Amino acid sequence: MNNGVGDVILEARNLTKEFPSGSRRRRFGPRPTFRAVDNVSLSLRLGEVVSLVGQSGSGKSTVARLLAQLYKQTSGQILLDGEEIAATSGRAFIDYCGSVQMILQDPFASLNPLHKISYILGRALKIHSPELRSAEIREHSLALLQRVNLRPADRYIDRFPHELSGGERQRISFARALAANPRILLADEPVSMLDVTIRKEMLDLLNVLRVEENLAVLYVTHDLASTWSYSDETLVMYEGSVVERGNSKDIIDAPQHEYTKRLLAAAPDPARRRTR
Amino acid sequence: MKITSLWPKSGKVRAGLIIVIFFIALALFGPLIAHYSPEATGSDVLSPPTLKHWLGTTQTGEDIFSQFVNGARLSMLVGLFVAVFSNIFAVVVGMIGGYFRGVTDAGMYIITSVFLIIPGLPLLIVLTAYIPSRGLLSIAIVIAVTSWAGTARVLRAQTLSLRKRDFVEAARATGESRWRIIFAEIIPSEVPLIASGFLFMVIGGILAEAGLSFLGLGSLTTVSWGSMLYFAESGQAFLYGAWWWFVPPGLAIAVIGAGLALINFGIDEYADPRLRTGRKLKKSDRRGTRALEGGMTSLRTSLADEPEAVGDPTIDARAALNDEYERAAAVIRPPRRLPGETILDIRHVRVDYPTAHGTVHGVRDVSLVLRRGEILGLAGESGSGKSTLTNTVARLLRAPAQVIGGEVLYSRPGQLPVDVLKFSAEELRRFRWAELSVVFQSAMNALNPVISIWGQFDDVLRVHRPSMKKSERLALAKDMLVRVGIDGDRVHSYPHELSGGMKQRVAIAIALVLNPDIIIMDEPTTALDLLVQREVIEQIMKLRDDFGFAVVFTTHDLALLLEISDSIAVMQAGRLVEYGPAEAIQTEAAHPYTRALLDSLAELGARL
Numbered sequence: 007m008n009n010g011v012g013d014v015i016l017e018a019r020n021l022t023k024e025f026p027s028g029s030r031r032r033r034f035g036p037r038p039t040f041r042a043v044d045n046v047s048l049s050l051r052l053g054e055v056v057s058l059v060g061q062s063g064s065g066k067s068t069v070a071r072l073l074a075q076l077y078k079q080t081s082g083q084i085l086l087d088g089e090e091i092a093a094t095s096g097r098a099f100i101d102y103c104g105s106v107q108m109i110l111q112d113p114f115a116s117l118n119p120l121h122k123i124s125y126i127l128g129r130a131l132k133i134h135s136p137e138l139r140s141a142e143i144r145e146h147s148l149a150l151l152q153r154v155n156l157r158p159a160d161r162y163i164d165r166f167p168h169e170l171s172g173g174e175r176q177r178i179s180f181a182r183a184l185a186a187n188p189r190i191l192l193a194d195e196p197v198s199m200l201d202v203t204i205r206k207e208m209l210d211l212l213n214v215l216r217v218e219e220n221l222a223v224l225y226v227t228h229d230l231a232s233t234w235s236y237s238d239e240t241l242v243m244y245e246g247s248v249v250e251r252g253n254s255k256d257i258i259d260a261p262q263h264e265y266t267k268r269l270l271a272a273a274p275d276p277a278r279r280r281t282r
Numbered sequence: 283m284k285i286t287s288l289w290p291k292s293g294k295v296r297a298g299l300i301i302v303i304f305f306i307a308l309a310l311f312g313p314l315i316a317h318y319s320p321e322a323t324g325s326d327v328l329s330p331p332t333l334k335h336w337l338g339t340t341q342t343g344e345d346i347f348s349q350f351v352n353g354a355r356l357s358m359l360v361g362l363f364v365a366v367f368s369n370i371f372a373v374v375v376g377m378i379g380g381y382f383r384g385v386t387d388a389g390m391y392i393i394t395s396v397f398l399i400i401p402g403l404p405l406l407i408v409l410t411a412y413i414p415s416r417g418l419l420s421i422a423i424v425i426a427v428t429s430w431a432g433t434a435r436v437l438r439a440q441t442l443s444l445r446k447r448d449f450v451e452a453a454r455a456t457g458e459s460r461w462r463i464i465f466a467e468i469i470p471s472e473v474p475l476i477a478s479g480f481l482f483m484v485i486g487g488i489l490a491e492a493g494l495s496f497l498g499l500g501s502l503t504t505v506s507w508g509s510m511l512y513f514a515e516s517g518q519a520f521l522y523g524a525w526w527w528f529v530p531p532g533l534a535i536a537v538i539g540a541g542l543a544l545i546n547f548g549i550d551e552y553a554d555p556r557l558r559t560g561r562k563l564k565k566s567d568r569r570g571t572r573a574l575e576g577g578m579t580s581l582r583t584s585l586a587d588e589p590e591a592v593g594d595p596t597i598d599a600r601a602a603l604n605d606e607y608e609r610a611a612a613v614i615r616p617p618r619r620l621p622g623e624t625i626l627d628i629r630h631v632r633v634d635y636p637t638a639h640g641t642v643h644g645v646r647d648v649s650l651v652l653r654r655g656e657i658l659g660l661a662g663e664s665g666s667g668k669s670t671l672t673n674t675v676a677r678l679l680r681a682p683a684q685v686i687g688g689e690v691l692y693s694r695p696g697q698l699p700v701d702v703l704k705f706s707a708e709e710l711r712r713f714r715w716a717e718l719s720v721v722f723q724s725a726m727n728a729l730n731p732v733i734s735i736w737g738q739f740d741d742v743l744r745v746h747r748p749s750m751k752k753s754e755r756l757a758l759a760k761d762m763l764v765r766v767g768i769d770g771d772r773v774h775s776y777p778h779e780l781s782g783g784m785k786q787r788v789a790i791a792i793a794l795v796l797n798p799d800i801i802i803m804d805e806p807t808t809a810l811d812l813l814v815q816r817e818v819i820e821q822i823m824k825l826r827d828d829f830g831f832a833v834v835f836t837t838h839d840l841a842l843l844l845e846i847s848d849s850i851a852v853m854q855a856g857r858l859v860e861y862g863p864a865e866a867i868q869t870e871a872a873h874p875y876t877r878a879l880l881d882s883l884a885e886l887g888a889r890l
Contacts, residue, residue, distance in 0.1 A: 061811040061812070061813050061814070062782070062811050062814075074455050076451060076454055076455060095460070099457065100457040103455065103456060103457035104457070107455065107456075108452070108455040110448050110451065110452055110455075111448075112448055115447060115448035115449060116448040116449055116451075116452045117449055117452070118449040118453075118467055118470075118471070119449075119554065119555065119556055120470045120471060120553075120554070120555060121466075129453075129456065129458065129466075130456045130457075133456060133457045133458065134457065166555045166556070168555070168556045171664075171665075172664065179452070182452070182456060185456075186456065186457065201663035201664055201838050202663065202838050202839065202840070202879060202882045202883060202886070203663065203878060203879060203882045204663075205882065205886055206882040206885050206886060209886075228811040228812060229812065229886070229887070230812075230887075231886065231887030231888060231889075232886045232887050233887070234887045235885065235887065258887070268813065269812065269813065271816075272812040272813045272815065272816040273812055273841075273888065273889065274839065274841040274842035274844070274845045274846075274888065274889075275841075275845055275889045276841065276844035276845050276864075276868055276889065276890060277889065278845050279844065279845055279846070279864065279865075
């Protein structure tokens with residue numbers, strides 16, 4: 007098992023994912039498919055952040071879901087610690103989830119409104135540490151809330167998601183992911199639904215966790231600019247393929263591919279204000 | 283949860299509960315207080331209600347009260363049996379089909395559909411005619427078999443939608459098993475549907491049993507409300523005017539049906555924790571508050587006294603920040619001189635939201651000026667009150683929000699200003715869309731998915747331009763589409779056939795069709811990614827040059843406002859904290875909150 011900073015922990019080789027597309031018009035013959043991810047390879051290293059950037063429909067979220075094994079790839083391999091994994095159910099899948107955790111975009115939709123925070127965190131703990139007794143689970147849950155800066159933790163644990171603000175809910179998502187004690191975090195647009203001042207807090211939290219827990223992080227976003235200070239390597243995706251990859255700062259300072267340049271140019275720029 | 287909180291607040295639900303509890307008590311304890319056996323005949327024949335026979339007697343001298351309470355027992359037992367079994371069946375079929383999809387689903391779907399189209403009563407009649415023993419249990423089973431399909435279909439559809447929700451995906455990513463997801467995540471979300479299905483199956487079961495018995499197809503050896511009606515009919519109770527024979531069972535069936543239907547109104551309240559919070563409010567206030575709870579949380583924490591928070595570093599820091607923002611004086615700079623005259627003058631507007639936790643001040647004394655052709659950027663985060671303010675101006679505020687002060691003066695060319703807040707319904711109808719229109723955040727939701735683009739244009743045009751001919755309306759709609767950069771032939775498309783950016787541009791085209799003076803754009807690009815946002819913004823700027831309308835543009839993205847606005851207003855916790863020309867905000871932002879916003883943006887990589 008790898009432990010040092012910079013060691014490759016999760017590797018994707020030539021991932022391709024096809025979804026059935028359109029209605030089944032022809033009764034016979036293969037169903038038409040749509041290639042959402044086309045031959046994508048990437049490596050996540052402990053203690054480092056890899057950004058996956060693209061507009062909606064570019065396939066970036068599908069890559070994250072393939073890495074989480076929520077979808078089965080059409081072809082290609084995923085290697086954890088150098089070993090190929092191929093489980094989307096059963097014990098093997100739970101073990102895989104213990105290493106690879108995912109944070110979804112919308113904190114208003116990703117927490118079941120019917121469950122209290124104590125249940126949401128308790129389940130995640132129970133799945134990955136079945137030996138815990140219920141008093142210990144509560145203690146661990148409180149500790150998790152502290153780690154994501156929801157303090158005092160006992161003010162949050164017995165609440166329902168709707169009683170919290172967007173930023174607080176996204177912190178709960180982080181806590182749920184950490185409950186599995188993972189080595190890899192897949193964050194699918196973790197801040198795009200949040201207010202600007204909270205986005206920064208949230209990315210700072212992600213950064214702290216990465217350093218303190220030596221996590222490998224995949225940061226999926228449509229905002230190329232935000233990768234500058236928060237990530238090490240950036241992959242730009244367009245229509246399912248990676249069109250540019252490299253050091254995050256280099257890509258923003260000197261984009262090579264036409265699409266990357268367009269993405270950068272699309273960002274709001276006060277300098278463009280027309281003088282009237 | 284305290285026991286007292288189980289007692290519903292809604293009068294309808296209370297009435298329903300009282301009715302049902304009354305009948306359950308009658309079924310349980312009634313036979314204990316009835317003096318006669320329901321089948322015992324006697325010498326008092328067709329006696330009207332007396333002290334001896336509380337509900338009179340039948341043609342053969344049986345005591346109707348005894349029959350009635352025994353009948354309550356059996357009728358309700360049949361209803362309960364039918365509901366339990368057909369509901370279990372419906373849940374299993376709906377849930378498994380909806381969650382696992384594939385061949386299982388296809389098979390179950392076909393079976394469900396077959397049962398759905400079979401007419402229930404004739405099948406019941408045929409089945410009961412052929413079953414060997416016509417006991418109550420067989421009757422109940424036959425009723426159960428014919429009544430599950432509808433609920434199964436509803437649950438399947440709901441499961442199909444739920445399995446794609448984020449929280450189900452999050453549970454999978456956590457490592458939850460399929461069965462656990464079905465039982466702990468999906469089924470609890472469907473409790474309102476299952477419960478209301480259950481209630482209606484109880485009613486259906488009681489009615490079906492009564493119907494069958496009345497037709498003489500039920501179990502006539504046992505006493506139920508249905509068989510009482512059958513014997514009343516065959517004993518010619520009508521002819522003898524023996525109303526006491528058929529009124530009690532008939533009325534009981536109607537009343538218990540009504541009672542169960544009334545309880546149905548309260549199911550959501552028990553099943554969904556979100557609906558339990560606003561309970562302390564009066565019923566009329568509740569709806570608006572729910573919608574508010576989410577968006578206002580941050581505002582509430584900043585305003586309400588929260589003594590428990592003392593001593594906590596994070597919350598202290600946040601409270602200290604809010605205090606600092608609160609103490610800092612609002613920075614209002616004289617607006618830049620623009621060529622246009624004032625078109626909208628918002629003066630000292632205050633809006634309150636009464637909630638269960640006290641009054642939240644949504645907008646606190648905000649004054650702004652909009653000139654002809656100006657783009658006014660309204661910046662603020664969730665809970666800042668920016669949408670409350672724009673909704674006040676467009677008169678779209680819903681209860682419990684209350685405008686408690688201020689005026690919104692709108693100036694038509696060459697006329698004296700009028701107060702929008704005092705418009706009558708008729709004045710408002712002329713004002714909205716023709717003079718002020720609104721583009722909402724997600725055009726995906728603001729456009730009606732089942733009406734074509736042309737239909738949505740037509741809705742507006744027929745109301746506001748009744749003299750226009752159809753060909754003129756169609757030409758105008760096409761022209762508007764072309765102006766927002768969409769091929770005119772797409773006018774007959776439906777919203778789902780367009781991309782997100784195109785839908786937002788269609789929403790803008792519809793807002794522009796009557797050539798209004800003012801367009802309020804409420805976060806029109808927040809749901810779009812950067813490339814599409816760029817596309818939409820460029821379109822808006824071009825149209826503004828062509829048409830010369832004024833825009834109120836709200837967003838939390840201050841960088842975007844710095845690019846497009848003439849002046850910018852920054853709102854925080856309902857207050858206007860900074861207001862002035864865009865250049866001034868960019869170069870000399872003075873309020874600490876504005877500076878915090880700009881700093882956050884800079885750290886997130888925005889060009890400033």
